Amino acid sequence: MTTYDIARFKGITVAFYAVYNEQGAINTEAIRRLARYYAQSGVQGLYVGGSSGEGMLQSVEERKLVLEAVMAEVGSELTVIAHVGAPATQDSVALAIHAAAVGAHAVSAVPAIYYRLSPQSVEAHWQAIIDATNLPFIIYHIPQTTGFHLSTSLLTKMAEQDKVIGVKISAESTFELQQFKAAGGPDFLVLNGPDEQYLAGRSIGADGGIGGTYGVMPELFLKIEKCYQQGNMAEAQKWQFLVNECIVDLLSFPSLYGACKAILKLRGYDIGGPRLPLLPVTDNDAERIEALNRKIEDLIALATE
Numbered sequence: 204m205t206t207y208d209i210a211r212f213k214g215i216t217v218a219f220y221a222v223y224n225e226q227g228a229i230n231t232e233a234i235r236r237l238a239r240y241y242a243q244s245g246v247q248g249l250y251v252g253g254s255s256g257e258g259m260l261q262s263v264e265e266r267k268l269v270l271e272a273v274m275a276e277v278g279s280e281l282t283v284i285a286h287v288g289a290p291a292t293q294d295s296v297a298l299a300i301h302a303a304a305v306g307a308h309a310v311s312a313v314p315a316i317y318y319r320l321s322p323q324s325v326e327a328h329w330q331a332i333i334d335a336t337n338l339p340f341i342i343y344h345i346p347q348t349t350g351f352h353l354s355t356s357l358l359t360k361m362a363e364q365d366k367v368i369g370v371k372i373s374a375e376s377t378f379e380l381q382q383f384k385a386a387g388g389p390d391f392l393v394l395n396g397p398d399e400q401y402l403a404g405r406s407i408g409a410d411g412g413i414g415g416t417y418g419v420m421p422e423l424f425l426k427i428e429k430c431y432q433q434g435n436m437a438e439a440q441k442w443q444f445l446v447n448e449c450i451v452d453l454l455s456f457p458s459l460y461g462a463c464k465a466i467l468k469l470r471g472y473d474i475g476g477p478r479l480p481l482l483p484v485t486d487n488d489a490e491r492i493e494a495l496n497r498k499i500e501d502l503i504a505l506a507t508e
């Protein structure tokens with residue numbers, strides 16, 4: 204049984220987008236505005252510096268700035284998980300120590316990227332991060348980007364430590380999600396990654412989710428969660444299907460994050476485009492972005508009436 208308060212990590216956690224000014228530098232004022240919007244939307248927490256947060260495209264100093272701005276705005280209201288994954292273990296350790304110093308509630312990390320790593324190597328990378336602070340640790344399993352496939356046996360071994368409180372699983376197999384839940388036990392958090400399968404993930408054992416499309420429609424994921432908790436599966440499924448129509452549209456643009464950022468800009472949150480090599484939307488995409496924004500806003504109005 205873990206000694207950490209895992210309840211605060213359940214529910215809907217928005218994967219926070221990278222926020223830049225016109226020059227492409229970190230925009231702390233706009234970070235705070237966006238974090239405030241999410242706090243007002245009623246979500247449980249923020250996952251900072253992950254895939255949606257473009258953490259891998261930012262320097263260690265920039266990543267610290269982002270987390271500081273988020274903590275200053277909503278650190279006392281929301282659960283903030285700092286993603287500290289980096290190609291070099293020493294950078295991840297420095298980010299973890301910083302996350303603890305500014306009061307983040309947990310750290311999380313992908314395996315170190317670029318080199319083909321053995322399970323022993325990934326374990327040593329994660330262990331260095333875990334040992335660097337007293338914060339709980341959430342494994343980030345996203346094999347489609349890291350190339351590392353986490354086995355149930357390594358997960359089980361990691362989960363024996365009190366500090367390792369859960370896994371965020373962005374792999375698409377809900378069977379794997381269920382196997383991780385079975386391996387970790389009832390006190391081990393399993394957080395759904397593929398937003399298209401939020402309801403499927405919840406139904407098969409996930410305790411909540413962390414997602415990159417939540418940031419343009421947190422209200423819709425809250426709606427699915429509410430229907431699920433009420434036991435109204437037909438209604439939950441209806442909303443998941445509607446959300447999935449929007450996700451399919453979002454994925455049809457030059458980059459998912461470029462599309463999400465363009466949508467937020469239409470709503471008054473100018474957070475810049477994504478950093479290269481991620482592509483922004485172009486002028487040719489403007490009409491389709493506007494139409495998609497209207498569709499999502501109409502759904503949000505319906506879900507929250």
Ligand SMILES: CC(=O)N[C@@H]([C@@H](O)[C@H](O)[C@H](O)CO)[C@@H](O)CC(=O)C(=O)O
Pocket residue numbers: 218219250253254255256345347372373395396397398399413414415416450454459
């Ligand atoms: C592969 C991938 O990027 N998965 C995303 C999903 O939120 C994904 O964007 C969504 O399901 C649309 O396909 C998340 O699991 C990642 C995430 O939340 C993050 O770290 O930003």
